[in-house]
Amino acid sequence: xxxxxSILDYIGKTPIIKLQRSVxxxxxxxxxxxxxxxxxxxxxDRIALKLIEHAEKTGxxxxxxxxxxxxxxxxxxxxxxxxxxxxxxxxxxxxDTASEERKQIMKAYGATLIETPGSEGIxxxxxxxxxxxxxxxxxxxxQFVNEINPLAHYETTGPEIxxxxxxxxxxxxxxxxxxxxxxxxxxxxKETNTNIEIIGVEPATSAILNGGKPGKHPIQGIGTGFVPxxxxxxxxxxxxxxxxxxxxxxxxxxGKNEGILLGFSGGAAVWAxxxxxxTMQPGQKILALAADNGERYLSxxxxxx
Numbered sequence: 617x618x619x620x621x622s623i624l625d626y627i628g629k630t631p632i633i634k635l636q637r638s639v640x641x642x643x644x645x646x647x648x649x650x651x652x653x654x655x656x657x658x659x660x661d662r663i664a665l666k667l668i669e670h671a672e673k674t675g676x677x678x679x680x681x682x683x684x685x686x687x688x689x690x691x692x693x694x695x696x697x698x699x700x701x702x703x704x705x706x707x708x709x710x711x712d713t714a715s716e717e718r719k720q721i722m723k724a725y726g727a728t729l730i731e732t733p734g735s736e737g738i739x740x741x742x743x744x745x746x747x748x749x750x751x752x753x754x755x756x757x758x759q760f761v762n763e764i765n766p767l768a769h770y771e772t773t774g775p776e777i778x779x780x781x782x783x784x785x786x787x788x789x790x791x792x793x794x795x796x797x798x799x800x801x802x803x804x805x806k807e808t809n810t811n812i813e814i815i816g817v818e819p820a821t822s823a824i825l826n827g828g829k830p831g832k833h834p835i836q837g838i839g840t841g842f843v844p845x846x847x848x849x850x851x852x853x854x855x856x857x858x859x860x861x862x863x864x865x866x867x868x869x870x871g872k873n874e875g876i877l878l879g880f881s882g883g884a885a886v887w888a889x890x891x892x893x894x895t896m897q898p899g900q901k902i903l904a905l906a907a908d909n910g911e912r913y914l915s916x917x918x919x920x921x
Contacts, residue, residue, distance in 0.1 A: 624701050626655045627665050628772045632780045632903065635886075637873040644896035646889050647785065649777065650876065652909035656697035656725075657690075659773075659797055659907045664694030666768035667757040668702065676755055682707060684754045686741035688793065688837055689718035690908055691759050696725035707748070709741040714836060717912040737830075738840050759794050761845040766800030773797065774804025777903065785901040787813040789889045791838035791881040792825065792855070795847025797905060802851040813853050817881070817888045820857040825849070834860040834917060837881040837907055856888040863887060864918055867910060871919075879913050882906030 620626060630653040635646045651659035671677035684707040685695055692708035699706040706727040710719070713734030722729055732740040748754045759765050778784060784805050790798045795816075802814040818825055819833035822841055830841030835858070843849070860880075867883030870876050878886070882904075889904035896902065910919060 622701065623655050624665055624698060627661045628654065629776060630654060632777070633874075633876070635870075635874055635890075638869055638886075639890055639893060642898055644786065644893040644898065644900040644902050646886070646893050647901060647903045648876070648882075648886060648889075649773075649903060649905045651905060651907050652878075654694075656694050657721075657909055657912065658694060659905065660690035660694040661697065662694075662772055663759060663765045663768045663796060664691060664698045664757075666771075667759065667762060667764050668695070668698050668704070670764045671755065671757060677704065679703065680753070681755045682753060683757065684709065684745050684748050685757055685759065686710070686738055686745045687759070688738055688840075689714045689912075690837060691794075692727070693718060693721050693725070695757070696722045696727035699727065700725045707754075709744045711737060711741060715913050716915050721912065739842070759796070759846070760840075763846070765794055765796035765846045766803070766848065769797050769800030770804045771800075773801045773905075774808075777801065777805065778808050781901065781903075784809040784812045785903040786811075786896065787815060787889075787892060787900075787902040788905070789815045789817060789856075789885050789892065789902065790905040791817040791835075791885050791907060792847060793838045793840060793881075794844045797907070799846060799848040799851050801905070803848065806851065814851055815888060815892060816852045816855040817858055817884050818855055819884075820859045823855075823857040825855045826857055828857075835863050835880045835884050836913070836916075837879065838884065856891070858884040858887055866890070867918060871910065876906075877910035878906045879908040879910050880916075880918055882908065882910075883918075
């Protein structure tokens, strides 16, 4: 057994599994990278650690400074956990429509939670943070614009995938929130294999990357309604629009068929991957990244009829 002394050492190196009972015969193999195995339960733990470490190195973050960040949930949880482990104070600002579980998890890590009207989306939370950071006592890690966000995935997520497949899968699918996961991972995979197909996922009712308008949707964690600076639109080959029903039904199916419990965005990513697999050849491989665990959505429509 590898000995690790800090809980932060358990961020990264998450497992990849092959779906056994959820994919039709005669299509490509579908794999899922389970990011809920990270320390605080989601893919955003990667960027939380990287962003905080970078702020420490630059001197922007000291014990006299309080972290404050707009979040739809998972980045906030990651920041709360890393801040707790390192002894920093954190304030998370999020839409009040986020799941109760995510709110409670942040508080359990000792963070202060500020809720903004859900009707304003993440932009409402960003405005609150901008007001706070006019005072130098507060620091935002700026997950939507900070290049360290995609860099975290370029340095960790991408290499982990290449190590698992001894190369790359034929296609890679990930949801788009800040875009950091898709951009950083996709860049590394494309540098390894220029032929890999990179596919983004966004909500069908807020499909701005495919020319639609921002709108309400149930897929928590993706679909911000604007194009973040951390999304490199040159990295992906296409973007698949996924309905809330398809995301929910796929997540529920995976719980019953595979024994894996995913969140909304994971259900959306796997749905997109299975649909893409139907257009590919047997023996080819497609990987979907599942951002988090379904346990933080048990009170929502994802698992509650």
